[in-house]
Amino acid sequence: MSRAPYVGLHVATGARRATAADIVASVQREISAGALPAGSRLPPVRALEKQLGLSKNTAQAAYDELVARGLVEAREREGVFVMAASRMEPPQPIVHVPLPRLVPPPLSRSDLPGRGTIALSTVFIDPELLPTERIADCARSVLREKMPAQYEAQGYRPLREAIAKRLQARGLDVEADEVVITTGSQQSLDIVARSLAVKRVACESPVYAYAKLLFESLGNELVGLHLDPFGGIDLDLWDRTLATKPSLAYLIPSFHNPTGYSYSSGELRGVLELCQKHGVAILEDDWGSDMMSDGEYRPMLRMLGGKNVLYVNSFTKKLLPSLRIGFVAASPELVPTLVAMKRLSTLGNAWLTEAVVAEFLERGYYDTHLQALQRALDTRYAACLAALDELMPEGVKWTRPGGGPTLWLELPRSIDLPALEAHLARRGVNVSNASAAFLGPAHLHGFRIAYAFLSETEMRTALTIVADALRALSR
Numbered sequence: 001m002s003r004a005p006y007v008g009l010h011v012a013t014g015a016r017r018a019t020a021a022d023i024v025a026s027v028q029r030e031i032s033a034g035a036l037p038a039g040s041r042l043p044p045v046r047a048l049e050k051q052l053g054l055s056k057n058t059a060q061a062a063y064d065e066l067v068a069r070g071l072v073e074a075r076e077r078e079g080v081f082v083m084a085a086s087r088m089e090p091p092q093p094i095v096h097v098p099l100p101r102l103v104p105p106p107l108s109r110s111d112l113p114g115r116g117t118i119a120l121s122t123v124f125i126d127p128e129l130l131p132t133e134r135i136a137d138c139a140r141s142v143l144r145e146k147m148p149a150q151y152e153a154q155g156y157r158p159l160r161e162a163i164a165k166r167l168q169a170r171g172l173d174v175e176a177d178e179v180v181i182t183t184g185s186q187q188s189l190d191i192v193a194r195s196l197a198v199k200r201v202a203c204e205s206p207v208y209a210y211a212k213l214l215f216e217s218l219g220n221e222l223v224g225l226h227l228d229p230f231g232g233i234d235l236d237l238w239d240r241t242l243a244t245k246p247s248l249a250y251l252i253p254s255f256h257n258p259t260g261y262s263y264s265s266g267e268l269r270g271v272l273e274l275c276q277k278h279g280v281a282i283l284e285d286d287w288g289s290d291m292m293s294d295g296e297y298r299p300m301l302r303m304l305g306g307k308n309v310l311y312v313n314s315f316t317k318k319l320l321p322s323l324r325i326g327f328v329a330a331s332p333e334l335v336p337t338l339v340a341m342k343r344l345s346t347l348g349n350a351w352l353t354e355a356v357v358a359e360f361l362e363r364g365y366y367d368t369h370l371q372a373l374q375r376a377l378d379t380r381y382a383a384c385l386a387a388l389d390e391l392m393p394e395g396v397k398w399t400r401p402g403g404g405p406t407l408w409l410e411l412p413r414s415i416d417l418p419a420l421e422a423h424l425a426r427r428g429v430n431v432s433n434a435s436a437a438f439l440g441p442a443h444l445h446g447f448r449i450a451y452a453f454l455s456e457t458e459m460r461t462a463l464t465i466v467a468d469a470l471r472a473l474s475r
C-alpha cells in the first residue's frame with residue numbers, strides 16, 4: 001500500500017533546537033491559519049527527527065500531545081493526519097424561548113479602573129508588594145503531586161489546620177474543624193447570610209457595599225448602625241437599632257471599610273453587651289488586620305465574645321487577589337449548615353489554590369511576606385498622611401486608621417461629589433462613589449484613599465490633583 005505524501009512542517013525556533021512544545025505550537029498555528037487542511041499527513045517521526053535534529057522521543061512526545069489535544073490522529077501504518085475541525089454550524093432554533101426575567105445588576109462597576117488611571121479609592125494592595133514568585137514556587141511544587149480526584153467541601157484540611165494555628169497564635173480558640181474555606185471572604189458572607197432562619201441583618205452604615213448588596217439580594221431586611229468615624233459609636237443609638245431584633249449584626253470593627261474606623265475597647269465591649277442583651281448574633285469581618293505593623297494586636301470581637309462570634313478573614317488582599325481564598329471560623333454546631341450551604345453553591349472549591357496557600361503557609365513564607373508588606377505599607381501610610389497634611393485645603397478632614405488599606409477623606413458639603421468625580425476622571429484619577437455603602441441617606445461626604453495600592457509618587461500626584469480640584473470647585 002503506498003502512503004499519502006506528507007506535508008513540510010516549518011518549526012520556527014531561531015537558533016535554538018526545537019522542543020516538543022515548539023512543534024505543537026507550530027502545528028496548532030498552521031491548522032488555525034488554514035495552512036494544514038484536514039487530512040494533511042504530517043511528516044513521520046523519523047523525518048522530523050532528521051529535519052530538526054531532535055531525538056525521536058521529542059518528536060514522538062509532540063505528536064502524542066497533538067493527538068491528546070484532538071488536533072491530529074495517528075492511523076496505524078498510515079501516519080499522522082490532521083483532523084477535521086469539529087466546529088458544527090449551529091442549526092436555526094425551531095422555537096424562540098423567552099429570556100428569563102432578571103433583576104437589574106445590583107452594582108455594575110469594574111474591579112479596577114483602566115490602565116493609565118490612578119485608582120485612588122481601591123481596596124487592593126499594590127501587586128508589586130505581593131509575593132507572586134514564591135506563590136509560583138509553591139504552585140509548581142503542589143503540581144508535582146497527583147491531583148486528588150476528590151475535593152473536601154469544608155476545604156482542604158491542611159489549609160484549615162494552618163489557619164487554625166495562625167488564629168490560635170493571635171489568641172483565638174479555633175480548631176481546624178471549625179474553619180470553612182471559601183472563595184474569598186465574600187463567599188463566607190454569602191453562606192452565613194443564606195443560612196439565617198430570620199432574614200434581618202444589622203450592619204454599620206456606611207458599610208462594605210458588596211456585603212450590603214449581597215445581604216439584600218438574599219432577601220434580608222437591613223437595619224443600619226449609624227457609624228461616624230470622626231465621632232465614634234453612639235451606643236444608645238445602636239441599642240435602639242439592635243432592639244429591632246435583627247438575627248445578625250455584620251460588623252467590621254477594625255479598619256472599617258469604607259471609613260477606616262476601629263472600635264475603641266469600650267465600644268467593642270459595649271457592642272458585645274448590646275448584642276447579648278438583644279439576642280443578636282455577630283459576624284465579624286476582620287478584613288484589614290495584618291496589613292500594617294501592630295494591626296494584629298487589636299482585640300477582636302471573636303476574642304472577647306468567644307466561639308459564638310462568627311469570624312471571617314481572607315488571604316485575597318494580602319497574598320494575591322486572584323487566589324480567592326477566604327474563610328469563616330464558626331462554632332461547631334454551625335459548621336454543618338455552613339458547609340451544606342457552600343456545597344449548594346459550589347459543591348467545593350478548587351483543591352489547587354487551597355493547596356498552594358497551604359504550602360505557602362507551611363513553608364513559613366506568609367510570615368516573612370507580612371513583615372515586608374507591613375514595613376512597606378507603614379511607610380506609604382506615613383507618606384500619605386504627610387501629603388494630606390501638606391496639600392489639603394481648609395475644611396477637608398480624614399481618618400487615621402493605622403491599619404487596613406484605606407482611609408476616608410471627608411469633604412465640605414459645598415463640594416458637589418459627582419462633579420468632583422468627573423473632574424478627577426478627566427485628570428486621570430479615579431475615586432469610587434460611596435453612595436452604595438450607606439443604608440439610607442449618606443451622612444458622610446467623601447471617598448476612600450488607597451495608601452496600600454499607590455506608590456508614594458502616585459499618591460502625591462493624585463492628592464495634588466484632588467487638592468487643586470477642590471480649590472477649583474469651591475470657587
Ligand SMILES: Cc1ncc(COP(=O)(O)O)c(C=O)c1O
Binds near residue numbers: 317
Ligand atoms: C470589608 C470587606 N470584606 C470582605 C471583602 C471580600 O473580599 P474577598 O472576597 O476578596 O476576601 C472585601 C473586599 O473588598 C471587603 O472590603
